[in-house]
Amino acid sequence: MITSTSNAQIKELLRLQKKGRAREEAGVFIVEGPRMAAEIPPERIVKLYVSESYAKREHTSAVDVSCRYGKASAGIPLNLESVSLGGAEVLSDPVFARVSDTKTPQGVLAVVRRQEYTMADILGVNPDKGENTRGGQQTSREPHVLVLDNLQDPGNLGTIFRTAEAAGATGLILSRDCVDIYNPKVIRSTMGAVFRVPFLYTDDLPGAIGELKAAGIRVFAAHLEGENAYDEEDYCGGCAFLIGNEGNGLRDEVTVCADCLIRIPMQGQTESLNAAVAAAVLMFEVGRQRRS
C-alpha cells in the first residue's frame, strides 16, 4: 500500500491528473468510480488504483458488489486481494483523496490507454474494432456519422456519445475546438459509450466532411434555415449530420459543406433546441427509418 504522496507513482499520477498535455503525451486518460471503471475494456487498463477503505469494504462483500454493478466483474477484478497481487495498487485514503479529481472520491481510479480511430472505424467498416454490439451480435450497418462543430458543453458531449451508441451511430467527428472528450465530466456523462463509439478530432472539419462525401455519404446540416423537415429526407443509405455550437449554431464554412440543410420543426417561441436533443432527434430518426 502506498501511504506517501512523495512516492514516484503518485507524483506521476498527480502530473497526469493536472496536465492535459501530460495525459496526451502518455496517450492515456483517467477514469474514476467503480461504475465507470466497470465499463473499461480490460485490455485498455494501464493501471488500476483503489483506496484502502474501498479495498477493505469490497473484499468483505465481493458478492454484493457483483450484484450491484452487474457486469462489473468484467472490468474490475472484484477480489481485491488478487487485484493487489495482479496489478491494482492500494492507496491509503489520504493519498487517494489527493490524487482524485472529485470532492467525494469513490475509491477506484484507472489510468486508461487512449484508442486511436481511423475514418474507416468512424464509418463502421472495421467491425473488428467496433464495440457497438449487443449480445455479441455485430450487425452490418450503413455509415451513420455525427459531426460536431465547436461543441462546448461537457454534459452535452457526454450525452451525445451515450445517445449515439444507443441510436446505432457508427462514429463521431469533432472539430479540434470542441470540448475535450477526456474531460472528466464528459467521460462520466458518456456512461461508458466513450469506450465503444469510434471518434476522431480534426483540425480540418471541411476536409473531413469532404472525405465523408467521397465515401458516398450524404451530409445533412441541422440548420434553422433548412428547407425540408428532417423527417422528409431518407437516411437508409450512409448519412452524416452536422451539429453546431450551443450558442451560435454551425459556422458558415461548415454549413456550406453539407449536401442539404434540414430543420427540426419547432412550435412555440423556442429559438433552438439543446444540441444533444437535436442530435438525438436526428439519430433516432435514422434508426426508425432503417428499422421500417
Place this chain on the structure above:
Amino acid sequence: MITSTSNAQIKELLRLQKKGRAREEAGVFIVEGPRMAAEIPPERIVKLYVSESYAKREHTSAVDVSCRYGKASAGIPLNLESVSLGGAEVLSDPVFARVSDTKTPQGVLAVVRRQEYTMADILGVNPDKGENTRGGQQTSREPHVLVLDNLQDPGNLGTIFRTAEAAGATGLILSRDCVDIYNPKVIRSTMGAVFRVPFLYTDDLPGAIGELKAAGIRVFAAHLEGENAYDEEDYCGGCAFLIGNEGNGLRDEVTVCADCLIRIPMQGQTESLNAAVAAAVLMFEVGRQRRS
C-alpha cells in the same frame, strides 16, 4: 438607488432568495440575467432590480442592447431612466452582488409571479392561457402531455421544458418529489419555456394519470420492458408519456397506470437513455406523426 443591505426591500429579497418556502408563500420566484428576464411576460414581473453598473452601461447603449437581445425590448424596458421611474429599482453593485444567487451577477434580477395551471391548461383546451404560439398563431392541438415521475436533475428538467415547447407538448405533470421547477438552474435551462408551457405538480401521480385517461388520452410508459417500439404506436389522438427517474426509471405503481408500455430500441451496450433525450425522442415522434 439602494446602497444598504439593511434596506427593507433588500431584506425581503434576501429572504426570498434563501428560502423556498418564503417564495412559495409569496407565490413568486426569482429570475436572473437579461437574457431570461427578456422572456418574462411583462404582466408577471412583480419587481425588477438592476445593478448600478448595468443601469449605467445599458443607458448609454440602449440600441446595442436592443440588437443583442432581439426581442428583449418586450420584457425589459431598455431605457433605464424610465425604468427607475417606472418601477425598476437600481441597487449599488455591492448590494446587487449580495442579493444575486450567481457568482458573476449579470445585473438584472426579477421577482416573478407564479402562474397556477389547471388540468384544462395541461390538455391545451384553454387557449387563452396557453402561450405556445408562433407568430401569433394558435393552432388547435390534441392533448400531448409529459408526465415526470421523480425526475431529479435540474438540467434535465429545464431541457425537457425547452424541448416540450418546441415539440408542441400541451403541458407537463410532475410528481411532487421531482426537482423544483423554481430551482434557478432549472429556470435557466428552460430558456424561457417555463413561462409558456403549462405544468402542475401533484401529490397523487396515479390519480392525475387517471384524469388523463378519463379525458380520453392514451397513456404510454417509456419502459425497457415495453413490447412495441415507440414508433409503432399512433400518437395522432391525445397522448401522454410517462418518464421515470434518471437512475431507477418509472416506479412500478406509476408504470401500471399506463395503457401501454413502449420501448425506444437501443443498439450497443447502453443500458438506458438520458431522461431528457428519451422525452425528446418521444415528443418529436408525436410531432412527426401529426405533421404527416
